[in-house]
Structures are given as C-alpha cells and as structure tokens.
Amino acid sequence: MPTDPPAAVSVFIERMGLSAQADGLPRIAGRMLGWFILHGGPASLADLAEALEVSRASVSTNARVLRDLGVLEATARPGDRQDYYRLADRHYLPMLEGYVERMATLRDALATAERDLPDDWRDAQSRLVDMHRFVDTARDHTRDLIERLRRDEQGSPEGDGHG
Amino acid sequence: MPTDPPAAVSVFIERMGLSAQADGLPRIAGRMLGWFILHGGPASLADLAEALEVSRASVSTNARVLRDLGVLEATARPGDRQDYYRLADRHYLPMLEGYVERMATLRDALATAERDLPDDWRDAQSRLVDMHRFVDTARDHTRDLIERLRRDEQGSPEGDGHG
DNA sequence: CGGAGCGTTCAGTATTGATTGAACGCCGGC
DNA sequence: GCCGGCGTTCAATCAATACTGAACGCTCCG
The missing domain is CATH 1.10.287 (Helix Hairpins)
Known part of the structure; x- marks a missing residue:
C-alpha cells in the first residue's frame, strides 16, 4: 500500500472545515475544499465520500454548493460515467x-x-x-x-x- | 402618547438581526445594533429589553458581546445606577x-x-x-x-x- | 429487456447554539 | 439591617440546520 497520509493532512482538512463553518458554510464543504487543496486532481464523489468518511448524500449536496459558489468545477473523463470535480482556478x-x-x-x-x-x-x-x-x-x-x-x-x- | 414608530423601524431592526446572523452573530445582537442606529442615544438594558421584547438575560449577554467587539460603549449617568450603552464612534x-x-x-x-x-x-x-x-x-x-x-x-x- | 452503478432527493436524526426564566450577588435607599 | 432594583449567570428549552440512510430515477452495459 502507498505511504499513508501524514497527520498534517487531516489536521489541515479539519481546520478548513471549522474555517468554513465560521464563514457560514457547512463543515463538510470546508473539509472538501481542504481535501482538494491538498490532493487537487479531479475526484469523483465516491472518492470524496470515502476519503472524508462521510455519506454520499452529504458529498453530493456540498459538491453542488461548492460548484454553485464557483469553488469547484465539474469535469468529466471520456468513457467514465462518474462526475468528477476539481478546484476552480481562483477558488478563493x-x-x-x-x-x-x-x-x-x-x-x-x-x-x-x-x-x-x-x-x-x-x-x-x-x-x-x-x-x-x-x-x-x-x-x-x-x-x-x-x-x-x-x-x-x-x-x-x-x-x-x-x- | 407619543406617535408610535413607523413600520420601517421594526423592518429595519429585523433586517439587521438577519444580517448579523449571516455574519455569525446572534440575531438579537443585530437587532440591538439596529435599534441603536435608529435611536442612538444612551439606553439602559431595561430600555432595550422592553423595546425589543426580549429577555433581560439576552440583552445583558449580547450587550457584552457588542461591547467586546467595540460596537457599543458603556456610559453612565450621575446619580443613576443603571448601565447605559451607546453606539461607538465607528461602530461598523x-x-x-x-x-x-x-x-x-x-x-x-x-x-x-x-x-x-x-x-x-x-x-x-x-x-x-x-x-x-x-x-x-x-x-x-x-x-x-x-x-x-x-x-x-x-x-x-x-x-x-x-x- | 434486465441489472448495476451513480447522483439526487427526502424524511428523520442529531447536534449546535440562541434564547429564556429563575436564582444569585451586589449596591443604595429607607 | 432589611428591601427593591439592576446586571449576571446557569440550567433547561427551543429552533435551526447539518448530516445520514434509504428510496428513487437515470443511464449505460450486457
């Protein structure tokens, strides 16, 4: 298996969750943002649900929120039916x-x-x-x-x- | 009795309450700020509680919050035991x-x-x-x-x- | 056609935090 | 020294809402 992520990863993601909460966003939205800042690349909703250990429903809802805000962008892979998301250019x-x-x-x-x-x-x-x-x-x-x-x-x- | 306040007064106060909530403050804090913007002058906690129809406990708590933020300032009147508050100079x-x-x-x-x-x-x-x-x-x-x-x-x- | 995978939606649950009423402590007047 | 008014504090209540699990619809694959 690949080297598992350093503790700093989850610490950062968690802090982003709190930070989002302070800005009036759901905590999970913040965690998702944190995850994308660290891992960047396009990720499916399933990936996110597993990585963050939250329900697919939450991921779906919050992905929409972040997309509507302009923080995330939807992408697609040829021959893949899943929705992929990635950080928008100036996501901040x-x-x-x-x-x-x-x-x-x-x-x-x-x-x-x-x-x-x-x-x-x-x-x-x-x-x-x-x-x-x-x-x-x-x-x-x-x-x-x-x-x-x-x-x-x-x-x-x-x-x-x-x- | 004095002419009772125009409807615009309570509308404004209520909107300030919501606006405060959007900024992460208790709604009552926003209402208090709204009240002070309209009525300005030093007011006692009892005045506020009656004007806003909320408990004295809430007024007390939120007055402290607003004072700590620098939105309100405490004043006093000679020969009067009550605490008076007024809008701080640049309360925004x-x-x-x-x-x-x-x-x-x-x-x-x-x-x-x-x-x-x-x-x-x-x-x-x-x-x-x-x-x-x-x-x-x-x-x-x-x-x-x-x-x-x-x-x-x-x-x-x-x-x-x-x- | 039938089945599986994926995203969404919705009712229900849980958690957070604002608001309140009551009890307390303090101070000044009588 | 007792009484009343005032502000604060604390437990309990209430409301808002994030989060979840399950059900649904859709699309593609066989």
Whole structure:
C-alpha cells in the first residue's frame, strides 16, 4: 500500500472545515475544499465520500454548493460515467464575493430605511447615511480587490497538466 | 402618547438581526445594533429589553458581546445606577476586523500545513502557497481599508453632544 | 429487456447554539 | 439591617440546520 497520509493532512482538512463553518458554510464543504487543496486532481464523489468518511448524500449536496459558489468545477473523463470535480482556478475568490454580497444586503437595508423613515427622524437618518457611506466604501474596496485578483495570474497557473 | 414608530423601524431592526446572523452573530445582537442606529442615544438594558421584547438575560449577554467587539460603549449617568450603552464612534469597523480575524485563522491553517507537510507533496505545497498569498493580499488590503477609515472623520462626528 | 452503478432527493436524526426564566450577588435607599 | 432594583449567570428549552440512510430515477452495459 502507498505511504499513508501524514497527520498534517487531516489536521489541515479539519481546520478548513471549522474555517468554513465560521464563514457560514457547512463543515463538510470546508473539509472538501481542504481535501482538494491538498490532493487537487479531479475526484469523483465516491472518492470524496470515502476519503472524508462521510455519506454520499452529504458529498453530493456540498459538491453542488461548492460548484454553485464557483469553488469547484465539474469535469468529466471520456468513457467514465462518474462526475468528477476539481478546484476552480481562483477558488478563493468566492469567499470575497460572499463578503460583497453580504454588504449589498446590508446596504439595501440601510437604503430602504432611509427612504421609508420620515424626515423628522433626523438623527437616525444621519446615522443611516453615515453607515451607508461606510458600507459603500468597503464594498467598492473589496470589489476592486476582486477585480485585481481576477486579472492577476496570482502565481503559477493552477493546472498541473498531466492528468 | 407619543406617535408610535413607523413600520420601517421594526423592518429595519429585523433586517439587521438577519444580517448579523449571516455574519455569525446572534440575531438579537443585530437587532440591538439596529435599534441603536435608529435611536442612538444612551439606553439602559431595561430600555432595550422592553423595546425589543426580549429577555433581560439576552440583552445583558449580547450587550457584552457588542461591547467586546467595540460596537457599543458603556456610559453612565450621575446619580443613576443603571448601565447605559451607546453606539461607538465607528461602530461598523469591527465588522471588517472580524473579516481580518477570520482570514488570520485561515492563514494560520495554511502556514501550518505548509510547514508540516513533507516536501514531496509538491502540488499540495504549491496550492497552499497560492492560497496563502491570496489570503495575505486580502488581509493586507482590508487592514489598509480599516486604517484609512479609522483616520477619516467619515462625515459628521457621531456624538450629538447634548446628552 | 434486465441489472448495476451513480447522483439526487427526502424524511428523520442529531447536534449546535440562541434564547429564556429563575436564582444569585451586589449596591443604595429607607 | 432589611428591601427593591439592576446586571449576571446557569440550567433547561427551543429552533435551526447539518448530516445520514434509504428510496428513487437515470443511464449505460450486457
């Protein structure tokens, strides 16, 4: 049998699971991401279920989540009926995009309140505007960062070719 | 009786609750923040409990959370035994600081994996480094933004003086 | 056609964590 | 020294949701 994986592997995968949880994602989604960061290559859902010791149902669900987010990409092998997934090129960008989305939601709440609140709520209005301005600034800033990272090669191209 | 608050008030407060939840905070913490944005002035825990129709226990707990985050500040009134709280000057900065912290945690997981993983895991190492670089960039970027916002007056000073 | 492999879906379970009510400790007024 | 108000804490409850096992549908192979 091949040398079994170092302890650092499962430690990392587990930490990615917790990290995902802190970001509002299912823990298993984070573990899957961790696994892909370490093992990269296209993997079938069955592979993942076995490697992570979770049900195929969870793997299926979370693979969809990660694919919709843009973290994973679906691939296929000629003559193989299984679905294969691999890390998307800049798989970390969706994290930032998630921040931007949350800020947009917040922004909307502020804007709506500004619009619907009577004018004589002066102090409230001024605080709303103040925070609104902040959220816009932060959102623009983050969007710029995303744009920049999307343009940059960000180091060596991910695909290692020989598949 | 004074004119009762417009519907927009509770709508906004409720949306802030949900927004907080999306950021990993208790919903009540978000509602409290929303209430303070609208009503500003120093308020006692009893005031909040009544206004938001939640238990005093929850208010107490969440006030502590928000205070520790730096969203609220404790004040006092001479001759009054109650604790009063008010919005901190740049109460929105902790949100960004939270992002930075989460990124730091992620960064640590990556760095540890890089260190502990054997050298012959070449592809894994390169993916780790790639993501590591991204996280550092994003973190630095956000830190700069925080610094800038902390310096700026960001519009009119919040304190309305006559308290 | 029949069967096997694969991914998805759904009802049920389990776990996590927010929220509450009650008990406690503290302080100031009487 | 007792009483009442206030904030905190803790066990218990409740709600949200991640996760699972089983059933289903589909597709390809024989």
